[in-house]
Each structure stands twice: as C-alpha cells, then as structure tokens.
Amino acid sequence: MDDLNQPNQPNISGSIAATATATEIKPLLKNPPGGALRAEPNYLLWILSGAIGLIFLVLVAAVVIAANLVISSAKNLPKLTPTPAPVAEVTPPIIHNANPISQFATDAAVLSLSSDLKKLRQDIDSIDLFETQLSPPSLDLSIRVTIQE
Amino acid sequence: MRAFFVHIFFVGIILNSLFIIQPVLADYSSAYSDYTFNFTKYRETHNGYQIAKSTYATYRTLTAKEDATTKLRTVLQTRAKLMTAYFDLLYEKILATPNIPSENQNTFFKVKENEKKWLSQHQTKLDAASGLEDLNSASGEFETRFAQMDTESKQAIGTILLSKTTNLSTSWDNETNLLQEQLKTIAAAGENITNAQAGIISARNKKELAETKFSAAQKIFAGSEYGGINLFSAQQKLTEGIQYLREATQYLQEIVKSFTG
Numbered sequence: 074m075d076d077l078n079q080p081n082q083p084n085i086s087g088s089i090a091a092t093a094t095a096t097e098i099k100p101l102l103k104n105p106p107g108g109a110l111r112a113e114p115n116y117l118l119w120i121l122s123g124a125i126g127l128i129f130l131v132l133v134a135a136v137v138i139a140a141n142l143v144i145s146s147a148k149n150l151p152k153l154t155p156t157p158a159p160v161a162e163v164t165p166p167i168i169h170n171a172n173p174i175s176q177f178a179t180d181a182a183v184l185s186l187s188s189d190l191k192k193l194r195q196d197i198d199s200i201d202l203f204e205t206q207l208s209p210p211s212l213d214l215s216i217r218v219t220i221q222e
Numbered sequence: 223m224r225a226f227f228v229h230i231f232f233v234g235i236i237l238n239s240l241f242i243i244q245p246v247l248a249d250y251s252s253a254y255s256d257y258t259f260n261f262t263k264y265r266e267t268h269n270g271y272q273i274a275k276s277t278y279a280t281y282r283t284l285t286a287k288e289d290a291t292t293k294l295r296t297v298l299q300t301r302a303k304l305m306t307a308y309f310d311l312l313y314e315k316i317l318a319t320p321n322i323p324s325e326n327q328n329t330f331f332k333v334k335e336n337e338k339k340w341l342s343q344h345q346t347k348l349d350a351a352s353g354l355e356d357l358n359s360a361s362g363e364f365e366t367r368f369a370q371m372d373t374e375s376k377q378a379i380g381t382i383l384l385s386k387t388t389n390l391s392t393s394w395d396n397e398t399n400l401l402q403e404q405l406k407t408i409a410a411a412g413e414n415i416t417n418a419q420a421g422i423i424s425a426r427n428k429k430e431l432a433e434t435k436f437s438a439a440q441k442i443f444a445g446s447e448y449g450g451i452n453l454f455s456a457q458q459k460l461t462e463g464i465q466y467l468r469e470a471t472q473y474l475q476e477i478v479k480s481f482t483g
Contacts, residue, residue: 175481177408186400187478190471193393197468200386202460206254207315207379209372209453210261210304213268214365216297217358218275218290221282 253307253314260307264300271297287354294357298348302341302364305371309334312378322385330381333374340367376451380443387436387460390467394429394474398422401474408481418477425473428466435463 177183274293278286313334316322344364351357402422409415439459445451 174483175408175413176411177404177413178482180481182400182404182407183478183481186397186404187475187482189397189400190475190478193390193397194468194471194475196393197390197464197471200390200464202383202386202457202464204315204379204382207312207382209375210264210308212264212301212304212368214368216268216271216294216301216361218278218294218354220354221279221287 250311250314250318253311257304257307257311260300260304264297264304267293267297267300291354291357294354294361295348295351298357298361298364299345302344302348306338306341308375309337309371312375312382315382316378319382319385321389322381326381326385330378333378337371337374373445373451376453377443377445379453380440380451380456383457383460384436384440384443387439387463387467390464391429391433391436394467394471397471397474398425398429401477418480421473421477421480425470425477428470428473432463432466432470435459435466439463 271290271293274286274290278290280286313330316327316330344360344367347360347363348357351360405415405418405422408418436459439456442452442456442459
C-alpha cells in the first residue's frame with residue numbers, strides 16, 4: 074500500500090490508479106500548490122481584441138463617410154456644355170494723337186524743347202567721369218641700387 | 223545766285239569747323255600715342271633695371287655693377303620722359319575739352335612748362351651722374367618732387383571732369399529756363415500748368431542736390447578737404463551728382479511729355 078500512495082510509481086493497476094487520481098487531483102485543481110495552474114480568464118486578450126474591433130469599426134465608418142462625400146460632390150459638379158464658337162469682330166484702327174492732351178502738342182517750340190532735352194539726356198548718359206586714359210601712371214618711387222661693398 | 227552764296231556759306235562753315243576741331247583731336251591722339259609709347263618703354267627698362275639690380279646684389283662683380291648703373295640711369299630717364307609725356311597729354315586733353323576757360327588753360331600750361339623744365343634739369347643731372355650714388359640721389363629728388371606733380375596732374379583731371387559736368391549743368395539751366403518761359407505761354411492760352419510748375423520745383427530740387435555733389439568734388443580736387451587729392455573719391459561725388467542731374471532731366475522730359483502726349 075505504501076507503494077500505491079506514491080504518485081511516481083509507474084506500474085500500478087488501472088482501477089486503483091483511477092480511484093486515486095479522482096480523489097487526489099480534484100482538490101489539487103481547486104487549490105493548486107503555488108498557484109501555477111490557476112485557470113483565470115485572460116483580460117488582456119479581451120481588451121486587445123476589443124480595441125482592434127473598435128479600430129476596424131472606425132475605419133469602416135470613415136470609408137463609408139468618404140464614399141458618401143465623393144458621391145455627393147460628384148453629383149454637384151457642373152455639367153460640361155460645349156463652348157460657344159467665338160465671333161470675329163473687326164479691331165478699330167489705331168489713331169495716333171486723335172485727341173491731343175494740349176493745344177501745344179504740336180507747337181514747334183515745345184517739340185524743339187523735347188528734342189533738346191532728349192539730347193541733354195543722351196549727353197548725361199554718355200559722360201565719362203573716369204577718363205581712364207588720363208589715369209596717373211603707376212610709377213616705382215623707390216628706384217635705387219644699393220652699393221655692395 | 224542767292225542760293226549759290228547760301229550754299230557756299232554753309233560749306234564754308236563746315237570746312238571751318240573741321241579745320242578748327244581736327245588739329246585739337248589730332249594733337250590729343252598724338253599726345254596719347256606718345257604717352258603710351260613712353261609708358262611701354264618705362265616698363266621695359268624697369269624690368270631690365272630689376273634684373274640688373276638682382277644680378278649685382280647676387281654676384282657683386284664689377285661688370286654687374288656697371289650693368290646695374292647703366293640700367294638704373296636708363297630707367298630713371300624713361301621715368302622722367304614718361305612724366306613729361308603725361309603732362310603733355312593732360313594739357314592736350316584740357317585743350318580738347320569744350321568750354322574750359324582760357325585762364326584755366328593758361329594756368330595749367332604754366333604748371334606743365336614748370337614741371338617739364340624741372341624734368342629736363344633732372345635728365346641733365348642723370349646724364350651727368352658718374353655712379354650709383356649720384357643716380358640714387360637723383361632718383362630720391364624725383365620721388366620728393368613727385369608728390370607735387372601728382373597733385374598738379376590730379377587737379378588737371380579735376381579741371382577736365384568739372385568742366386564736363388559744368389557744361390551739362392549749364393545746358394540743364396538753359397533748358398529749364400526755356401521750359402519755364404514756355405509754361406507762361408501755355409498758361410496764357412488758358413491751360414492748367416499747376417502740375418508742370420510742381421514738376422519744375424521738384425526738378426530744381428534734384429538739380430540742387432547735383433550741385434552739392436559737384437561742389438564736394440570740386441573741394442576734393444582743390445585738395446582742401448583730404449590734404450591730398452583722392453581722385454576716386456572726387457569721381458564718385460561727380461557720379462552721384464550726375465545721377466541727380468539725370469533725374470532732374472527726367473522730370474523736365476515728363477513735363478514736356480504731359481503737353482505733347
């Protein structure tokens with residue numbers, strides 16, 4: 074009997090072993106030594122799967138809303154209609170000085186003044202204030218040969 | 223017959239103007255050619271002088287010394303000739319520039335002759351110098367004198383440049399006076415010249431600024447402001463003045479354009 078009470082004995086007959094297992098394993102399952110085999114529900118798994126489900130629902134809702142928006146904007150687009158053909162119009166000829174600003178617009182003295190000022194402007198633009206030809210020559214001002222003793 | 227005389231008269235005027243202008247231009251270009259020739263000669267002899275000086279300093283032989291003496295004399299002579307040609311060039315430019323008063327021409331003529339006389343005496347001294355010591359001494363004299371020559375030459379350039387700006391300034395004044403007279407006629411005809419008068423005032427303000435710059439340049443050329451003459455600084459002032467004069471002319475052009483359209 075001492076041998077039968079030892080759980081590590083491999084060669085035990087089937088009925089006796091079944092009796093021993095039923096009576097001894099049940100309390101062990103309720104209060105396992107050290108709590109290693111405790112069968113509690115996995116909350117982390119539930120939370121994770123719930124979050125994934127929520128994200129999936131949000132994505133589905135976004136796709137549905139976007140599809141609705143695209144459809145509604147497509148419905149609001151203006152309809153393409155053919156452009157009317159351009160009608161050719163004759164451009165009126167350009168008339169120079171049709172309405173002169175002043176009665177002196179063609180006055181000889183004013184026109185002479187205009188051309189004189191134009192000439193003056195040309196003279197001002199073409200003045201040479203640097204006269205590079207007249208630049209003082211670059212001279213060596215220390216020309217001498219030291220007498221070697 | 224009358225047309226023939228009129229024709230002859232105008233041909234005469236044209237020929238006369240050609241005879242007056244051409245010699246001045248020819249003299250200036252001849253002076254410039256002479257100056258560039260002397261400048262090239264100076265550079266060549268200066269190169270020879272530097273080589274001979276270096277050889278003498280290295281070998282200290284009698285032959286090297288003689289060569290250095292010859293080359294030194296030559297470069298000093300070409301330097302003096304270059305300055306002579308430069309004064310001639312400046313004088314010809316003064317003659318070729320329109321509206322430079324005759325007293326200014328005469329003043330620079332005297333300055334030029336004075337410097338040429340000094341340079342001639344300097345050349346005589348160089349010819350008579352017997353050795354390196356005398357040549358070195360003569361070279362030192364030239365270098366002392368050069369400060370005066372430099373100031374005189376820059377003043378001559380100032381005379382030329384200021385004359386150019388004065389010519390433009392006078393032309394501007396003449397045109398403005400003509401425009402002012404024309405505005406009176408236009409106003410008498412019953413047209414509104416308020417904007418034109420305002421434009422004239424703005425143009426005159428610009429002209430005042432131009433004159434201020436020209437005066438500043440004149441002071442620099444006179445040498446009273448910086449002790450020496452800073453040629454570039456004076457040219458900058460003139461350039462600024464010309465810019466104001468350009469703007470003033472632009473105003474006048476716009477006034478005239480407001481009538482001509």
